[in-house]
Amino acid sequence: MLAPSHKTSKRADRHAVEVKNLTVKYDTEPVLDDISFSIPEGHIAAILGPNGSGKSTLVKAILGLVKQEKGSVRLLEKDIHEVRRLIGYVPQYFDFERHFPITVDEFLTLASHKHQDRTHIEKKLKEVGLKKSILKNRLGTLSGGQLQRVLIAQAILHDPSLLVLDEPATGIDIVGEEAFMHILKTLNKKHHTTILIVSHDVAMVLNLVDTVVCVNKKLMCAGPPKSALTEKKLDDLYGGDTHLHEHHHHV
Secondary structure (H helix, E strand, O other): OOOOOOOOOOOOOOEEEEEEEEEEEEOOEEEEEEEEEEEEOOOEEEEEOOOOOOHHHHHHHHOOOOOOOEEEEEEOOEOHHHHHHHEEEEOOOOOOOOOOOOEHHHHHHHHHOOOOOHHHHHHHHHHOOOOHHHHHOEHHHOOHHHHHHHHHHHHOOOOOOEEEEEOOOOOOOHHHHHHHHHHHHHHHHHHOOEEEEEEOOHHHHOOOOOEEEEEEOEEEEEEOHHHHOOHHHHHHHHOOOHHHHOOHHHO
16 A cells, blocks of 8 residues: 655646746856746646756756845745755766766665665666666666666655756657656656756657746746747747757647
């Protein structure tokens, strides 16, 4: 029998992420300028924009990792410090010494904090499409796709209400990308996890997400993909770099 979840029930009127009038500056230069949007609880959402548009800074601001010039961010209708344990995060780059002799088992056990039993860790590996036999492998010997899945397993060890992934498909081939998207859909449906993906690739997320947030220092568009991602908005966002949104007709 499953243990009771700490999650609150999914409600259409609740916001998993609510950003109001957010401005972030590096020195005196605005990186994000007066951005406001919200993401309903239970949605899969994507923050889209070209390289250098402020996407990663926006994620850091959402997670409380950079200083805000002005504005506010609320997660799960609370301050980030009140709900930090309910947030899972997979960074764009995971730097580690590949020759360091740490196994997947040791890495996930260290990450669990509460020292969850092996059964729980194996369950999370299964949810991201990995067999328990990978536990004995050294972290440095994993392929890019395997490492990405292990990082997601680590991020969902505590069954987060909100999972944030920064450029998650970097270095993954097309086949791996499709499997990766399936994993996210399953997590969203099975656990009602709100998922926020940062990406510069519209085609990759188009058939996955319920909500898009387009940024290029300012908010360019926000809402359901069908209404938010017009050809004009995409051209404004990417400057006519049409290969990035060649699958727009699939929306």
